Amino acid sequence: MLQILIQGLLLSGLYALIAVGFTMIFSIGRVLNLSYGSSLMVGGYTYFYFSQTLGIPKLAGLAVAAVAGCLMGLLVFRLIVKTLEGSHVAIEISTLILAVVVQAAIVLLFGDSSKILLPIIPGVVWVSGAAVTYNILAAMLAGWAVLAGLHFYVRATHTGRAMSAVSMDLKGAAISGIEPDRINMITWGLSGALGAVAGVFFASYTQLSPSMWVAPLIISVAVVIVGGIGSIVGTLIVAHIIGFMEVIVTAWIAPELRGVFTMLLIICVLILRPQGLFGRAEL
Amino acid sequence: MGFLEVENLEAFYGRAQALHGISLSMERGEIAGIVGANGAGKSTLMDCIMGLVNTRGEIRLAGGSLANLPTSEIVRLGIGYAPERFNLFPHMTVRDNLLVGAYTARDDIEANLDIVHGLFPRLEERERQETSTQSGGERQMVSLGRALMTSPRLLLVDEPTIGLAPKLCDEIADVLIRMNRELDMTILIAEQNANFALRLAKHIYVLESGKIKISGSARELRDDPRLLEAYFGD
Numbered sequence: 001m002l003q004i005l006i007q008g009l010l011l012s013g014l015y016a017l018i019a020v021g022f023t024m025i026f027s028i029g030r031v032l033n034l035s036y037g038s039s040l041m042v043g044g045y046t047y048f049y050f051s052q053t054l055g056i057p058k059l060a061g062l063a064v065a066a067v068a069g070c071l072m073g074l075l076v077f078r079l080i081v082k083t084l085e086g087s088h089v090a091i092e093i094s095t096l097i098l099a100v101v102v103q104a105a106i107v108l109l110f111g112d113s114s115k116i117l118l119p120i121i122p123g124v125v126w127v128s129g130a131a132v133t134y135n136i137l138a139a140m141l142a143g144w145a146v147l148a149g150l151h152f153y154v155r156a157t158h159t160g161r162a163m164s165a166v167s168m169d170l171k172g173a174a175i176s177g178i179e180p181d182r183i184n185m186i187t188w189g190l191s192g193a194l195g196a197v198a199g200v201f202f203a204s205y206t207q208l209s210p211s212m213w214v215a216p217l218i219i220s221v222a223v224v225i226v227g228g229i230g231s232i233v234g235t236l237i238v239a240h241i242i243g244f245m246e247v248i249v250t251a252w253i254a255p256e257l258r259g260v261f262t263m264l265l266i267i268c269v270l271i272l273r274p275q276g277l278f279g280r281a282e283l
Numbered sequence: 284m285g286f287l288e289v290e291n292l293e294a295f296y297g298r299a300q301a302l303h304g305i306s307l308s309m310e311r312g313e314i315a316g317i318v319g320a321n322g323a324g325k326s327t328l329m330d331c332i333m334g335l336v337n338t339r340g341e342i343r344l345a346g347g348s349l350a351n352l353p354t355s356e357i358v359r360l361g362i363g364y365a366p367e368r369f370n371l372f373p374h375m376t377v378r379d380n381l382l383v384g385a386y387t388a389r390d391d392i393e394a395n396l397d398i399v400h401g402l403f404p405r406l407e408e409r410e411r412q413e414t415s416t417q418s419g420g421e422r423q424m425v426s427l428g429r430a431l432m433t434s435p436r437l438l439l440v441d442e443p444t445i446g447l448a449p450k451l452c453d454e455i456a457d458v459l460i461r462m463n464r465e466l467d468m469t470i471l472i473a474e475q476n477a478n479f480a481l482r483l484a485k486h487i488y489v490l491e492s493g494k495i496k497i498s499g500s501a502r503e504l505r506d507d508p509r510l511l512e513a514y515f516g517d
Contacts (some may be wrong), residue, residue: 002327024502031414080339108346109344155379158382158385158386158389161375161379161382161383161386162383162386164372164379165372165383168372168373168374168375169370169372169373170370170374170384171366171370172334172369172370172371173372174333174335174354174431175333175335175354175358175364175366175370175430176357176358176383176384176387176429176432176433177354177355177359177384177386177387177388177433178386179355179360187318194468259469
């Protein structure tokens with residue numbers, strides 16, 4: 001039982017880190033960015049190339065990955081979202097196509113076989129008989145720190161409040177002197193950077209592969225649908241619901257079904273409470 | 284040259300034309316009123332001045348053209364706007380709504396907060412309340428307060444009395460007069476309630492179907508039968 005609690009907490013922290021960037025885009029820009037999983041993949045492979053192949057220090061590798069994710073986010077916003085502004089279906093289809101294109105590019109550059117990404121922080125600590133890697137512990141702490149930081153940023157800074165304002169009322173934001181495009185650029189850049197960092201932790205928890213963008217995207221979509229238009233606290237709570245559910249399914253039912261239950265949860269929420277469990281237009 | 288000048292303004296929503304050749308002029312420190320029935324184009328005119336609607340024609344503030352400027356720049360130049368539907372941030376507190384208004388006027392936050400709290404003491408008492416839980420009158424106060432936080436020289440107020448009890452309308456009227464006199468603020472009010480506009484404004488423009496039907500001093504228009512016609516037809 002204690003092992004389930006520990007594993008649940010660790011996995012949930014990682015899921016919160018994975019989902020937060022996607023939730024930001026959905027809350028502020030009202031866009032389902034289906035290329036979000038690619039930000040994680042770009043982050044993972046960038047870190048792999050710089051830290052594991054070229055041998056630069058791990059933290060520097062993580063920073064380069066974040067910059068790559070940020071640039072990808074900015075490019076997606078400028079080239080797809082702004083160009084197709086107002087046409088949500090076209091944006092969703094285009095971002096999904098982009099994810100497939102990025103996957104093909106990764107196959108060309110790195111091959112189609114999976115790769116092991118060494119942990120950022122190697123080592124294991126034993127907690128009540130359960131082995132906890134420092135890496136997943138760092139991912140959990142990073143997830144909590146990012147959410148706490150974002151919570152503070154949104155409430156205590158002018159730009160953060162502007163992000164929140166844009167998410168609630170575009171006209172109200174505009175007549176307050178806020179440039180929604182600038183706020184969206186910041187949001188997309190930040191989302192890409194957070195996605196890339198999450199991708200490094202996710203890839204070192206699982207493995208690097210050209211199809212690794214799918215699972216994080218499903219987790220992120222599940223967090224948004226189950227949580228509703230994403231509040232930060234809602235993101236954290238739903239990441240824990242999904243994380244614990246997967247750990248319990250793995251331990252007590254069948255490991256093969258862990259993803260299936262997440263899908264079923266999405267369908268149940270869509271039928272019973274389409275606005276999500278914490279659905280209100282807030283960041 | 285007027286402080287605010289609108290010349291031959293036309294506005295479009297897609298292919299539909301909403302305003303037809305509107306021209307008006309305001310002196311600095313003046314209160315002017317745009318009156319007309321529902322759908323006459325009052326809110327569209329306000330939105331045009333704020334750069335929120337596609338327009339043709341000229342709008343100038345203190346001699347400088349506002350043509351093609353983004354709304355954020357128009358706010359920076361000194362135009363504040365309290366729109367008809369308030370457009371507040373419903374899940375933010377009163378204080379945070381006001382602070383968002385200070386986005387382009389960060390150096391004036393404390394001074395402007397003092398002004399807002401002086402005009403609307405209730406907002407200071409309820410600064411931690413979410414605006415989604417407030418009454419219409421309180422939201423109107425937050426809306427006006429947020430506009431004041433932008434440090435405006437010209438304030439646009441759209442339908443400030445809509446849905447408010449007569450006593451609250453009087454309070455809002457008093458506040459607008461105080462803003463004009465104590466803060467030397469130029470104010471343009473769009474109102475369906477012609478009596479309210481006539482009471483405050485020096486100059487009135489009567490809008491009908493996107494055109495200015497009559498204009499003149501409030502004193503002249505008070506008993507003008509054409510004012511009634513603009514509301515109820517010929």
